[in-house]
Amino acid sequence: MSGPSREKHAPPSLGARGQAHPVGSPLTGESLLGASRPLRRRQPQYTYRGDRRLALVIPAAALILALSIFPIIQLANMSLHDVTLATLTHDWDFVGLRKYQELFAHPDFWKILGNTLAFVVVVTALGLVGGFAAAVAVSPQKRGASFLLGLMVFLWAMPPVVVASIWKFLLSGDGLVNTILLNIGFSERVGFLFDKDLALWSVALVNAWAVIPFNALIFRAAILGIDPNLIEAAEMDGAGAWQRIRYVFIASVRPSTMVLTVLTVVYAFRSFDYIYIMTAGGPGTASTTLPYFAYVEALVNRDIAGGAATAILALLIVVIFAYVYVRDLRRGEPED
Amino acid sequence: MESTPNRRGRLAGLAAWGAVASLALGACAGGDTDVTASPPPGNDEPVTLTVWHYYSADGQAVLDDLAAPFTDRHPNVELEFVFIPVEQLTTRVVTAASAGTGPDVLLFGASGLYDMASSGAILPMDDWWSGYADQDQFSDGVIHRIDGDIYAVAAYVNLIGLWYNEDMLSDWGVDLPTTIPELEAVMDRAVAEGINGITLTGVPGVESQWQGFPWFTSHGFSYGDPQATAMEDTFTMLQDWVAKGYLSAEASTWDQHTSFQHFLAGSAPFSVNGNWQVGAASEVEFANSVAPLPLSANGGVLLGGELQNIGAFSEHPDLAREFVEMTFFSAEGQLLLLENFGTIPARGDAAASPLIGDNPILSGFVAIVQQQGRPSPSPEVPSASVNEVENLVGNYWSRAIARDGDPRGLAADLIAQLLPLLED
Numbered sequence: 152m153s154g155p156s157r158e159k160h161a162p163p164s165l166g167a168r169g170q171a172h173p174v175g176s177p178l179t180g181e182s183l184l185g186a187s188r189p190l191r192r193r194q195p196q197y198t199y200r201g202d203r204r205l206a207l208v209i210p211a212a213a214l215i216l217a218l219s220i221f222p223i224i225q226l227a228n229m230s231l232h233d234v235t236l237a238t239l240t241h242d243w244d245f246v247g248l249r250k251y252q253e254l255f256a257h258p259d260f261w262k263i264l265g266n267t268l269a270f271v272v273v274v275t276a277l278g279l280v281g282g283f284a285a286a287v288a289v290s291p292q293k294r295g296a297s298f299l300l301g302l303m304v305f306l307w308a309m310p311p312v313v314v315a316s317i318w319k320f321l322l323s324g325d326g327l328v329n330t331i332l333l334n335i336g337f338s339e340r341v342g343f344l345f346d347k348d349l350a351l352w353s354v355a356l357v358n359a360w361a362v363i364p365f366n367a368l369i370f371r372a373a374i375l376g377i378d379p380n381l382i383e384a385a386e387m388d389g390a391g392a393w394q395r396i397r398y399v400f401i402a403s404v405r406p407s408t409m410v411l412t413v414l415t416v417v418y419a420f421r422s423f424d425y426i427y428i429m430t431a432g433g434p435g436t437a438s439t440t441l442p443y444f445a446y447v448e449a450l451v452n453r454d455i456a457g458g459a460a461t462a463i464l465a466l467l468i469v470v471i472f473a474y475v476y477v478r479d480l481r482r483g484e485p486e487d
Numbered sequence: 488m489e490s491t492p493n494r495r496g497r498l499a500g501l502a503a504w505g506a507v508a509s510l511a512l513g514a515c516a517g518g519d520t521d522v523t524a525s526p527p528p529g530n531d532e533p534v535t536l537t538v539w540h541y542y543s544a545d546g547q548a549v550l551d552d553l554a555a556p557f558t559d560r561h562p563n564v565e566l567e568f569v570f571i572p573v574e575q576l577t578t579r580v581v582t583a584a585s586a587g588t589g590p591d592v593l594l595f596g597a598s599g600l601y602d603m604a605s606s607g608a609i610l611p612m613d614d615w616w617s618g619y620a621d622q623d624q625f626s627d628g629v630i631h632r633i634d635g636d637i638y639a640v641a642a643y644v645n646l647i648g649l650w651y652n653e654d655m656l657s658d659w660g661v662d663l664p665t666t667i668p669e670l671e672a673v674m675d676r677a678v679a680e681g682i683n684g685i686t687l688t689g690v691p692g693v694e695s696q697w698q699g700f701p702w703f704t705s706h707g708f709s710y711g712d713p714q715a716t717a718m719e720d721t722f723t724m725l726q727d728w729v730a731k732g733y734l735s736a737e738a739s740t741w742d743q744h745t746s747f748q749h750f751l752a753g754s755a756p757f758s759v760n761g762n763w764q765v766g767a768a769s770e771v772e773f774a775n776s777v778a779p780l781p782l783s784a785n786g787g788v789l790l791g792g793e794l795q796n797i798g799a800f801s802e803h804p805d806l807a808r809e810f811v812e813m814t815f816f817s818a819e820g821q822l823l824l825l826e827n828f829g830t831i832p833a834r835g836d837a838a839a840s841p842l843i844g845d846n847p848i849l850s851g852f853v854a855i856v857q858q859q860g861r862p863s864p865s866p867e868v869p870s871a872s873v874n875e876v877e878n879l880v881g882n883y884w885s886r887a888i889a890r891d892g893d894p895r896g897l898a899a900d901l902i903a904q905l906l907p908l909l910e911d
Contacts, residue, residue, distance in 0.1 A: 236606070450578060
């Protein structure tokens with residue numbers, strides 16, 4: 152079914168743990184059932200003493216401690232004190248959980264939390280579906296795939312500030328999108344960015360659009376890792392295009408999907424630049440999410456403790472999401 | 488740090504009418520500072536003087552011209568202008584102060600004054616000011632104090648007025664409005680012509696507080712006696728304007744630059760905007776000018792402008808003071824800024840320049856200072872709450888334009904959040 156020449160030119164596959172294996176190598180199974188699941192690599196036998204290995208970890212651990220752990224601890228510390236820009240250089244008064252109480256009592260808090268969750272759901276769902284669809288579109292067999300792939304890499308590499316500015320221009324009241332809509336029969340302009348009921352969704356759509364290239368590249372790598380024998384077998388069994396996508400592609404990219412879901416949720420949750428440029432969180436607080444609210448609290452209102460409390464809350468929510476998905480991911484892995 | 492202002496520190500001495508007197512009387516006598524008389528001795532040692540600011544790219548070029556007399560006098564001094572985005576400046580200054588560092592000279596907005604003073608990034612400049620030869624050229628309105636100590640001086644005034652398209656008004660045969668009903672009548676005509684009536688800023692944040700202040704004070708609001716009914720009337724007016732097409736709901740996302748671009752593109756006969764737009768306005772083909780906003784007797788316009796002081800951690804404080812005196816505080820420097828940015832000089836002699844008298848737009852802004860000028864930040868707002876108050880009010884201005892709530896509900900919510908912030 153699969154000739155030697157085909158195996159020779161087949162791209163490397165991406166296994167469940169992300170290692171690349173040449174298709175048809177001893178590291179991959181030969182049966183259809185096992186084709187998309189590489190055999191586990193044999194663990195190397197370490198010969199170093201434990202303390203030596205520990206020493207090698209120290210530089211990385213020190214960096215993480217200095218650049219990640221310490222700032223988070225400091226952020227949490229600030230959220231428990233009365234810190235404003237005016238008192239930043241003074242001793243901070245301990246206020247316990249008062250900043251969190253003020254946050255929960257803020258008239259717009261629940262609206263902003265709802266905005267955040269809605270934003271994350273839209274960006275994640277569209278980002279994953281769109282990314283997978285784009286990955287299928289740029290699979291090697293398709294005509295123009297190279298062009299699409301290049302275009303996606305270009306879009307992915309564009310700075311968010313540029314992308315957001317372009318979309319702000321396109322979606323403005325007299326922008327291209329509204330001009331087209333008026334020409335095809337709309338009676339009035341659509342307030343994509345200034346209608347309180349549309350602004351959040353508009354920014355979320357643009358944010359999802361922006362994450363699609365990255366997701367597509369990851370999905371594409373996973374799709375290229377599918378054993379061609381599996382696809383060929385499905386075709387011989389009479390599977391149509393949709394059935395191949397559903398029963399072969401989607402099933403095969405599941406490990407990548409799990410990882411991408413975590414990454415996209417985190418990406419969506421910490422999104423700031425698109426909101427800042429396109430709507431400034433407005434009108435009012437219609438498109439304000441928790442990260443943007445943290446910015447407003449800390450740097451506009453200059454209530455650094457309030458901003459820190461908001462950021463800590465956002466961080467906790469992201470950690471919960473990440474934990475759930477990482478746990479599921481591990482459950483899907485083979486036992487050692 | 489010599490003193491730390493208490494929480495209730497107020498920006499006292501912002502008597503706008505003092506500025507008016509200075510600008511109107513203008514030509515009072517007053518000698519130029521004598522710092523240019525001769526180079527100081529021992530100026531061969533290389534020195535770097537850092538100046539932190541948030542001027543635009545074009546503005547930085549003007550800063551170089553502004554500094555020319557100083558660098559001619561001090562060839563050994565290298566000036567390092569450091570641009571910091573306006574929204575980051577105060578934070579950067581305060582964090583630098585916490586590390587015991589900072590610039591030699593600071594150009595900053597009034598909203599950052601309290602934080603900078605409280606953190607020790609700037610120190611009182613009373614001794615400097617009392618010994619400054621040209622201090623009588625400056626009215627008390629541009630001298631910014633906290634707890635009675637002078638912490639900064641504004642070299643010029645920025646403010647907003649009613650820009651209008653003279654060609655449109657002339658074609659329609661209508662007069663310049665002096666009341667809100669007259670303004671609405673002209674805007675009604677504009678809508679009949681297929682355009683909007685007015686452009687203004689509604690982006691959430693402090694910019695919108697500036698745009699809203701004239702209108703809600705015109706309806707009787709004041710920070711000293713915050714009443715929901717005045718805000719409700721203002722929001723009702725705004726939403727009525729949006730409903731009738733006088734004002735685009737898209738204004739809820741416009742900053743001052745975008746708002747003025749729409750005016751320059753001919754989308755409305757009026758724009759509420761600032762004197763810094765003089766350059767942009769001169770480049771369009773239609774005739775335009777500026778008039779006072781058609782407010783009631785209660786209405787006022789906030790007087791802004793960048794403040795100057797030297798940094799508390801400057802290693803060359805004498806040179807830094809001399810730099811400020813030879814540039815921002817000098818008549819020549821203020822006229823250079825006037826020519827490039829349309830800023831209204833704070834010095835009486837500079838304000839009497841023909842550059843203003845012969846320019847109807849700049850004269851219009853001087854008239855607004857005289858008729859409607861109000862100190863900024865508003866003295867009734869506790870210094871520690873200025874940013875939060877201005878941001879909050881700006882957000883509700885934005886929400887009103889976007890019709891994100893009915894006027895009564897918006898006004899009630901705003902006042903409920905405002906009152907605790909206005910308490911001592």
